[in-house]
Amino acid sequence: MVNNKPIGIFDSGYGGLTVFRSIFKQLPQYDYIYLGDTARAPYGNRSFQTIHQYTWECVRWLLKQGCPLVILACNTASAKALRNIQQLDLKGQDPAKRVLGVIRPTAEVIGNYTKTKEIGVLGTKGTIQSESYKMEIGKFFPDVKVHQQACPLWVPLIENGEYDKPGANYFVKKYLDQVLAQSANIDTLLLACTHYPLIQQKIAAYLPANIKVVSQGDIVAHSLVDYLHRHSEMEKSISTGNTQRFFTTTDDTADFDHYGELFFGAKVQSGFAEIKC
Known part of the structure; x- marks a missing residue:
């Protein structure tokens, strides 16, 4: 058909x-x-x-x-x-x-996930540099503070089938440490790349229990x-x-x-x- x-x-x-x-x-x-x-x-x-x-x-x-x-x-x-x-x-x-x-639909609701009013956005270099999430989230949730972190090696690791290998762990933890270092009040992490759900469990394993990980699908x-x-x-x-x-x-x-x-x-x-x- x-x-x-x-x-x-x-x-x-x-x-x-x-x-x-x-x-x-x-x-x-x-x-x-x-x-x-x-x-x-x-x-x-x-x-x-x-x-x-x-x-x-x-x-x-x-x-x-x-x-x-x-x-x-x-x-x-x-x-x-x-x-x-x-x-x-x-x-x-x-x-x-x-x-x-996919940015606007996500920005319209992401503020509902956080209690501390501070979230981290994980994405590609292009997405982070565009400041699109900061601007869009600010329109719907002006009281939410947005911390951004580019994760340039995650997509290559995922698309080359290396994301589930031990060698990927270092780069997952590296970028998580960098975003969490920006504020101790972050309680929500947005996976602002549609590749990242494949490593969502690996990401969650390096986070405190109080931090929610949100994917976009x-x-x-x-x-x-x-x-x-x-x-x-x-x-x-x-x-x-x-x-x-x-x-x-x-x-x-x-x-x-x-x-x-x-x-x-x-x-x-x-x-x-x-x-x-």
């Missing part, structure tokens, strides 16, 4: 599959198409211009597949490309199509449920064939299928997506 009007989900690599897994669990009736730009991952240390270019090329590919709605299940892309795509790039497309990110899924409820015209435009298709920008899809299964929690069989500049 061919997806006529699927929901598009994009990430620079595999991480967005953790968000997709939560979305599919809550909204299994729709058609979906996932695109991971594994040929050019990771995005975390790239420039604003490059991240915007790569993200828009992938979003445009998903729009050409018939997607009326695209979710940027990537914090770096949401931080550095979403606004330009929404305000500028989409103007030349069908005005009814929409692109959403269920938050983004709940937000999408609410969005579709409030935008019935969009909800009606999405096809309901209960299908999922996966694509990668790497022509050898074997690695994507292997690691994709770890992130998605089910067997993944991907195809090659040729992204043209």
Whole structure:
């Protein structure tokens, strides 16, 4: 069965599959198409211009597949490309199509998790440098203090299958020590990268029992449920064939299928997506 009007989900690599897994669990009736730009991952240390270019090329590919709605299940892309795509790039497309990110839905609720009003945000260098979480959380929870920590080695460790090895422990503890050194009052840590749920248990093992670790999958899924409820015209435009298709920008899809299964929690069989500049 061919997806006529699927929901598009994009990430620079595999991480967005953790968000997709939560979305599919809550909204299994729709058609979906996932695109991971594994040929050019990771995005975390790239420039604003490059991240915007790569993200828009992938979003445009998903729009050409018939997607009326695209979710940027990537914090770096949401931080550095979403606004330009929404305000500028989409103007030349069908005005009814929409692109959403993962930062705003998370910022809208993260303040509800903390009792001390101090949280730590763990993310890629690009996400942290953008200050997007500080700005967005400040809009909804001006009384919450946000401490940020870039974790540049976590994504490479995860995407190279080294995250569960003993050698990864040093780098997990290193960045946790750095963020907790910023304040003794932090009681909530936000995993502001969709890759990080794969090391969530390892992260929790190095933390005091009073610190909560929050990942984004269920938050983004709940937000999408609410969005579709409030935008019935969009909800009606999405096809309901209960299908999922996966694509990668790497022509050898074997690695994507292997690691994709770890992130998605089910067997993944991907195809090659040729992204043209």
